[in-house]
Amino acid sequence: MPAKSTSADNLKANIPDLQIVIVGAGIGGLVAGIGFNRAGFTNIVIHESAKEIAEVGAGIQISPNLSRLLRRWGVLEDLRGYAVALEKNSIRRYENDAEIGSSPFMPQVEQQFGAPLWVVHRADLQMVLLKAARKAGINVQTGHHVDVVDFGSDGTPNVSPVRRPRYKVNNGEWLDADVIICADGIKSHTRRDMMKIYGQTDHAENTGDAAYRVTIPREKLLGRPELLKLVDESVSYRWIGPGGHIMVYPIRNHQLFNMVLLHPDRCDTEESWTATGPKSNMTKFYSSWSPTVRALLDLVEDDEIPEWQLKIHRPLVSWIEGNVALMGDACHPTLPYVAQGAAQAAEDAAVLAVVLSLINDKADIHTALLIYSELRKSRGETVVASASKTRDALHLPDGPEQIRRDEAIGKASRGESNSPDLWGDRLFQAWMWGVDIQQQAVDRFEHLYRQTLAKKQVHSEARRNFLQERNF
Amino acid sequence: MPAKSTSADNLKANIPDLQIVIVGAGIGGLVAGIGFNRAGFTNIVIHESAKEIAEVGAGIQISPNLSRLLRRWGVLEDLRGYAVALEKNSIRRYENDAEIGSSPFMPQVEQQFGAPLWVVHRADLQMVLLKAARKAGINVQTGHHVDVVDFGSDGTPNVSPVRRPRYKVNNGEWLDADVIICADGIKSHTRRDMMKIYGQTDHAENTGDAAYRVTIPREKLLGRPELLKLVDESVSYRWIGPGGHIMVYPIRNHQLFNMVLLHPDRCDTEESWTATGPKSNMTKFYSSWSPTVRALLDLVEDDEIPEWQLKIHRPLVSWIEGNVALMGDACHPTLPYVAQGAAQAAEDAAVLAVVLSLINDKADIHTALLIYSELRKSRGETVVASASKTRDALHLPDGPEQIRRDEAIGKASRGESNSPDLWGDRLFQAWMWGVDIQQQAVDRFEHLYRQTLAKKQVHSEARRNFLQERNF
Incomplete structure (x- = not known):
């Protein structure tokens, strides 16, 4: 049985020189690198395809389940100067700014969950993480495009891989690693290759x-x-209105005002941080919205506005294959409506750091990754589903359903009912923000290790053949 | 949040008069009744279709994960006089009694797992349980055939039922209950009806x-x-041989010798405790087996031998529907090769008793049953799969694979490798016998309660329609 650890605050990897390769230096890849470093791993490389890590994205939320982890890893304070601690969220009617309801955030959220709720610019978070990663001696290689990952396994669930995973950088030779963590984002080609194994597109x-x-x-x-x-x-x-909504808040210590404007898709954009659409389309859609909204949009000078298409990705059959794990948007790309993109990637990183630090034999890497799936997959997919559900609630056309929704949001503000906006729902927050998934991973590791080994014994080659013969 | 409990030894139902209806007074139904009674429930009815509870079955194992629960419920000592505490299992070659390997059982197993390993006649266990149930004031109604169970729900996963479940007894009027536990065995018609909801046969x-x-x-x-x-x-x-094996041990305080003889199916029997086959078929198949085996079979006087067909049942989509739960063979019928039939039913009962005792609002029954599934379904199905896997290992024809298997069993006896016979594998035993699932249910309830409520919020009506529109 692997060695025990009782607190996520003092992990100490049993195999410190485990050769860990991370694909991608976005938020996910960087928190993974830092999480592994803090767990005592010393042999970490991050390959990033971009030549330079550019400032992309907009405001994102540092929810308590993320800030708790960043604090544990010693990077939360570095972020404070770029953040705004939100005091509340106010939900407004699109046409006249009337307040439909509100949720208190700080300081109540920090009192309840023991960790703050902030908002920051994605680029500021990425720069703070990159600096921390480099300071920790993590080898971050830019201009390194990972072309392909070879899982070293045959796609049988719960069966250990036949050999170490390999990968190619910039069309070079095969390189290998003990474990490869793919944080290559919403367009992950490793996800695509992993899905192929299971006959999925x-x-x-x-x-x-x-x-x-x-x-x-x-x-x-x-x-x-x-x-x-x-x-x-x-x-x-x-602001919520028919077919769209607008989310705004200050970031960068109140020096920048962040707006995300949801609207019907004209089907001429894509899922990307770098696509754009003409400003005229934007002002046209919001022309019936409140004077405040229109006044803000009048201040926008650019003719081309960054625009991305919002899609729903189905849950995957598996997040791992052989000694390769997907994490972050690569395995659970999400709509942004409960603001959990960065937080869920950090939860992946936190759990990966625990499970790999607690094994003491490289033959157990695959078992560790199965435990990672067990701890994270259902939770991550529920968060994704909650964002889809919130989307449906926010974009209702005016009418009886919308009136009921607005009443429910009002009642929820007074603590009298659940909120259809799950970001503001207290019960949902308790689960989404209140769980310290890394400590849970430490607490449950021993049991899950035994359980996973038991499952692996059952799902062996013989078992597979037996089932295949019977078309089971 | 429901009230906390810290030990499975002193459960105290928050809603003691919850109206609990159990279908079937087999091992599963009776342990459920006793488990609920010990958790403080006072309104328990068991409906059994048989007019009299007859002595059927043969030897079964009281493994540590079962004896631990029976001891907690105060019935283990009543069983002692009918039991044999096995000291070891000896695996023999079919043709000559040569020992291939062995596993130590008692007292080592009790020392390791804190609970004994016994074998008993199924009928003795059932009678002890029936007596304990009646003594506890549980209303056991024989001659009560439950014709149909109405789940009161529409089959949407994670969505609370629209009304209380109902059932009919002996073609009478609809009766209702707060919760219905279906322990109606391998031929459960409730399982069949539940599968229909999901389009399964x-x-x-x-x-x-x-x-x-x-x-x-x-x-x-x-x-x-x-x-x-x-x-x-x-x-x-x-004794293990080509296409079959024989399992024997003494039961009933050494007054009865129990034999189960596995052989190729002639496809003229059925999955039943009461079907039979002619003795001549039996002696014919085992005519090439060891003199000991043949001498034992010579002592059998009956011409018709109880015979049952062994089938593999696929994992179900769900074990629960509305406020109705399946348990025992009704949801995880298993091959007998790791001897977990009774134990897994008792684990179901133990977890059901915890989850229903910890809620304090009847509106949470469905949530409690979802937590039951979360705790039990994967574990139960892995045990079922382990029995299928062990079957493959035991019935190999003579040849190179069989020689490797026998070597592995020998090595496992000396602690040098895993055993292909998972019943005798130490690693598998640690998971199968070492887990106190009832205490785990107590420990994890609060977290799983929050998680389940979060999932229920996500998988609401709106979410379902949204997904259906998109053929998701």
Whole structure:
């Protein structure tokens, strides 16, 4: 039985020189690198295909389940100067700014969950993480495109791989590793290859929505006190209307105003941080929305607005194959409506760090990755589903259903019912934000290790043949 | 949040008068009744279709994961007088009694797992349980055939039922209950109806095997010292040969010798405790087996031997529907080769008692049953798969694979490798026998309660429609 550890705060890898290769230096790959480093691993390489790590993205949420992990890893304080601690979320009617309901955030959330709720620019988080990774001696290689990953296994669930995984960088020779962590994002080609093993194709369903991302520097709001207030206070607003909604909040210590604008998809964009759409489309859709919304959009100078298409990805058959694991958007790309993209990637990283640090034999890597799946897959997929559900609630056309929804949001604000907006629902928050998944991984490891070995004994080659003969 | 409990030894139902209806007074139904009673429930009815509870079955194992629960429920001591504590299992070659390997059982197993390993006659266990149930004031109604169970739900996973479940007894009026536990065995019609909801048909795959069950009273062995020894000592033997194996051990305080004889199925029997086959078929198949085996079979006087067909049942989509739960053979019928039939039913009962005792609102019954599934389904199905796997290992024809298997069993006896016979494999035993699933249910309830509520919020009506529109 692998050695025990009782706290996620002092992990100490039993095989510190385990050769860990991480594909991608986005939020997921970087938190994975840092998580492994903090668990005592010393042989970590991150391959990033971009030549330079560029400032992309917009505001993202550092929810308590993420801030708890960043604090444990010693990077939360580095982020504080770039963050805004949100005091509440206010849900507004699209046409007239009327408040439908609100959820208190800070300081109540920190009191309840023991970790704060902040918002930051994705790029600021990435830069803080990159700096921390480099400071920790993690080898971050940019301009390294991982062309292909060879899982070293034959796709039989619960059966150990036949050999070590391999990969190619920039069309070079095969390189190998003890374990490969694929944090290669929403367009992960490792996911596609893994799905092929199970006869699945990598296909996403359109939601019918796309999103514009806009940021407005504070100085542009000077002289407009009613708008300046929005960046100076610590409140997020969600305007909800027929077929769309707008999410706004200040980031970067109130120096930048962040807006994400959901609207019907014109089907001429893509799932990407770098696609754009013309500003005229944006102003047209929101022309019937409140004066505040229109005043904000008037301040946007660019003609081309970053726009991405929002899709729903089905749950995968597996997140792991051989000694290769998917993590982050590579295995659970999500709609943004419960603001859990970065947090769920960090939960993956946290659990991977635990399970790999607690084994003491490289032959157990595959078992460790199965335990990772057991701890993370269902939880991650439920979060993805919660974002889809919240989407349905937010985009209702005006009518009886919308009136019932608005009443429910109002009641939820007074603690009288659940909220159809799961981001603001207390019961859902308790599960989404209240779980310390890394500590849970430590606590449950021993039992799950035994259980996984038992399952592996059952699902051996012989078992597989037996089942195949019977078309089981 | 429901009230906490810290030990499975002192459960105290928050809703003691919950109206619990159990279908079937086999081992599963009776342990469920007793488990609920010990958790403080006072309103328990068991409906059994048989007019009288008859002595059927043969020897079964009281493994540590079962004896631990029976001890907690105060019925283990009542069983002691009917039991034999096995000291070891000896695996023999079919043609000449040569020992291929052996596993130590008692007292080592009790020392390791804190609970004993016994074997008893199924009928003795059932009578002890029936007596305990009646003594506890549980209303056991014989001659009550439950014709149909109405789940009160529409088959949407994770969505609470629309109303209380109902059932009919002996073609009478609809009766209702807060929760219905279906322990109606391998031929469960509730399982069939539940599968229909998910578009599945209830179909089992033939393994190609059938089993004779024979019991020989000790007095018939008097004057045959070499055979008398088998009933007087505390050893189980497993003769393994091409296409079949024989499992024997003494039961009923050494007064009865129990034999189960696996052989190729002639496809003229059925999955039943009461079907039979002619003795001539039995002696013919085992005519090339060892003199000991043949001498034992010579002592069998009956012309018709109880025989049952061994099938593999696929894992079900769900074990619960609305406020109705399947348990025992009704949801995880198993091959007998790791001797877990009764134990797995008792684990179901133990977990059901925990989850229903910890809720404090009847609206949470469905959530409690989802937690039961979460705790039991994967574990139960892995045990079923382990029995199928062990079957493959035991019935190999003579040849290179069989030689490798026999070597592995020998090595496993010396602690040098895993055993292909999972019943005798130490690693598998640690998981199968070492887990106190009832205590685990207590320990994990709070987290699973939050998680299940989160999932239920996500999988609501709206979510379902949304997915259906997209053929998701």
